[in-house]
Amino acid sequence: MIKAIDLTKRFGKHLAVNKINFEIAKGEVIGFLGPNGAGKSTTMNMITGYIAPSDGQILIDGDDILDDPEKTRRKIGYLPEQPPLYMDMTVKEYLLFVGRLKLVEKHQIKQDMDKICDLVKIGDVQKRLIRNLSKGYKQRVGLAQSLLGNPQLLILDEPTVGLDPKQIIEIRNLIKSLSKDHTIVLSSHILPEISAVCDRVLIISKGNIVASDTPENLAQNLVGMHQLHMRIKGDEQKVRTALEEIQTVKEIVINPSREENALNVVIEAGQNEDIREEVFYALSRNKCPILQMRPMDMSLEEIFLNLTTVEGGQN
Amino acid sequence: MLAVFLKELRTYFTTPIGYIFMGVFLLISGILFTTSNIFAMNSDYSSFLGSLVFIFLLVIPLLTMKILSEERKQKTDQLLLTVPIATGKIITGKFLAAMALYLITMSVTFLYPLFLSFHGKLDAAQIIGSYIGFFLLGASFISIGIFVSSLSDSQASAAILTFCVLIITWIIDFLGGFMPQSIASAVIFTLIIVIGGAAWMYSTTKNTPAAALVILAGMILIGLLYLINKELFFNLIAKTFSWFSLTKRFSDFPMGILKLDAIVYYVSFCGFFLFLTTQRLEKQRWS
Structure with missing residues (x-):
């Protein structure tokens, strides 16, 4: 589904991601693990086409993400580290807007929205201004946004950061249930979080992949x-x-x-x-x-x- | 595009910006109209319209200051730049929303000539000409504003910078009159432009031969033009400056004259800046 070839990103002189290669199969749940500033978000931004690599390329189902963005971006749902929310919109207005941006058919949007709102449990706040929501709800609205357009691939950048323990478990369960029919890439700097939901972990440090294995193997070898x-x-x-x-x-x-x-x-x-x-x-x-x-x-x-x-x- | 347009237009009315824009514009234009037309018992409406240009300079930055800077600040550009819509369409949607609010506000001023028409005779051609001129002038101002807004993530600096640029386009014609007229100074002026172009080329590509090529091509072009037609260089600086003057081309419209070259100029000016904005956002991916 995703193939990264010699992916490199430089910001000026700073090398954020250094020639990394990986491949993610359809249906896999992959965790990017690494401390802050390791290059996780940069890599995710490159997968979604938000930024372009300085060298190398990202292939989504064999197509370069930058060659035919209108085709490949339809396949991707992205929740960035800071959910891209408009504070002065209500949840409903926001989701309608994103649905239209993602070119969801008009009659389909309402149906999809209801389904997704049920799934991430934001049905009761639909009429509230996003500005007034708690952090947990904002995160869920961000997640709902990424699910619109029914993408096959979900890129979730630290989906549980800043949530309370109960919310973390809820989001984790949600990701687990989504993993049945989505390919998911998520990032975190917390090991148990990754091992709870992922089939495979890529450990990134200073822009390099230092390990790639199942969470069980990693734990056994590393501890x-x-x-x-x-x-x-x-x-x-x-x-x-x-x-x-x-x-x-x-x-x-x-x-x-x-x-x-x-x-x-x-x-x-x-x-x-x-x-x-x-x-x-x-x-x-x-x-x-x-x-x-x-x-x-x-x-x-x-x-x-x-x-x-x-x-x-x-x- | 429609989604972005509707959302932006809505945002003008869910945040104070739209109301401030309309309020300030209508208040100042109302005061001007009352004093210069009603109290002075003057039915010359087109001279009032001419004075509106200055109000535009003040309020257009309000309309465009947060249009892209806020997206970047709130990181919502991560959404806009990863959805399956071309960046150009998003920019166009935003531009049309600003234009729509601008036109709604302008249409309120249609009431003024209506009042005047009860009491005197108005020259319809002049008024229609002025409004067409405003439409084009406003579109150009807004396109500059949108471009400036893409340069920074602070609304305030976008507003101030837009204001400065608009003021410059307003006085640039006047400034041109102070520039030296001699052919020698014009040659130096063109050389500076060529060197500037080469420096830009070098800073973006880090490629010395490419920059040298720009200088070489520029020198040859200047040399050829000089040999063929020396007179071309006479008063060139002022001519170049006045070419950039948005307000100078406007001056024919209130007289009821529609010049095709002016219309083409405004439309292409506007298109150029929107294109530049799109390129600017696309370039951000690569930096």
């Missing part, structure tokens, strides 16, 4: 260290000796806790080692009760560090 954060009641020396009994433990960091008589402890074990049970028995033998224990997933920053220092070096 090299098994880290445990714990709160333990007891004496520091006692806790340390108890933990040192476990052979797979590589590093122990102990800090005083806010709670009285308790310590904050972080331990690290080797790759793919589950040491939770051993830790539990070791500490209970020494009569140091565990008040809290949570495994620490590797944060995005650490994944990036790993990718750019280890695997990135091989690329």
Whole structure:
């Protein structure tokens, strides 16, 4: 469906996207993952034809997006990072306007609008001015806008940014239900968000693709260290000796806790080692009760560090 | 195109802009009409219409200041530039909406000659001529305004810049009279234009041979023209300046004269600026 060939974008001297290649098949749900300023939005803007690449090209079903924009753009629904809303229009007026812009047949617009409003749950705010809507509703109106014209391909730039947890789950479920009959490209800088909905993840860093895999594989390969954060009641020396009994433990960091008589402890074990049970028995033998224990997933920053220092070096 | 047209026209009335434009224009023109025609008991309507040109200079920037700058600021241009409609059509839709509001406002002033016609005899040809002139002049002003609005994402700077450009087109004819008339100065003037063109060529393409080619072609052209007809260069600066004067060409219309070259000039001027705006937005994709 989408093919990017040596896609490059320079802004003056700054290289925003550096010769990236990828291919997205029909029906796939792809996540662009990367920190702010990695080139995610720039890449998405190039896919939709909003900006042109400095080098390379984007093919949508084999057609260059810039050669025949009127044909290819019909296939794309785009929700930019900031939803393109007109504040002084009502939701209904806005959607009618976008429908006309996207050349939806006159008799079709009303029907499509009702369907989409039901889907993104904005039926009750149709008559309100967009200016007065909450951030979550604005985001949904933006999403509704991208669905108009029934495009096969949806490009969603950080669709859940700035929403509350309940709204995030709703939008995620919506994306999941849309993925049945759409090809979706979405971006985020949050790993769990991507892994919740995507079939495949492209990690972008400093304008390069540093990894491309399923979320499960990425998590397995990338979470090299098994880290445990714990709160333990007891004496520091006692806790340390108890933990040192476990052979797979590589590093122990102990800090005083806010709670009285308790310590904050972080331990690290080797790759793919589950040491939770051993830790539990070791500490209970020494009569140091565990008040809290949570495994620490590797944060995005650490994944990036790993990718750019280890695997990135091989690329 | 129709969608953009209707939306823009609606926006003029859902935001204060449309009301301010109509209000300011009708207030000032009303005051002028009352003092110069009614109180002075003067039935010369076309001289009143002539003075309206100055009000246009003041209020047209209001009409066009946010037409594209606001799209960029609110990032709604991401919608407009990714829908399956050519950029030129979007610009045309916006232009027509501004024209429509302009014409609606102008049509209110049809009442004035109607009042006068009860009390005296009016020259219909002059009045119709003036209104045709206004239509063309307004279209040119609006096309300049739309272009300037595409240059920045701030409404205020777009309005001020449009105002400056309009004032310049108004006084440029007058300024031309102060320019040196000698043939030598005209040659230097054309050389400066050629060098300017080459500099622009270089800044956009970063290609030295292309810029050199522009200079070479320009020099040859100037040399040939100089050899063939020296007189062509006499008072060239003033002639060039007055060519850009929008208001000078207008002066025939209130006399009831419709000159084809003036009409063609205004229509192509307007078309040129709308084309330039489209190119400007398209170029933004590539920068």
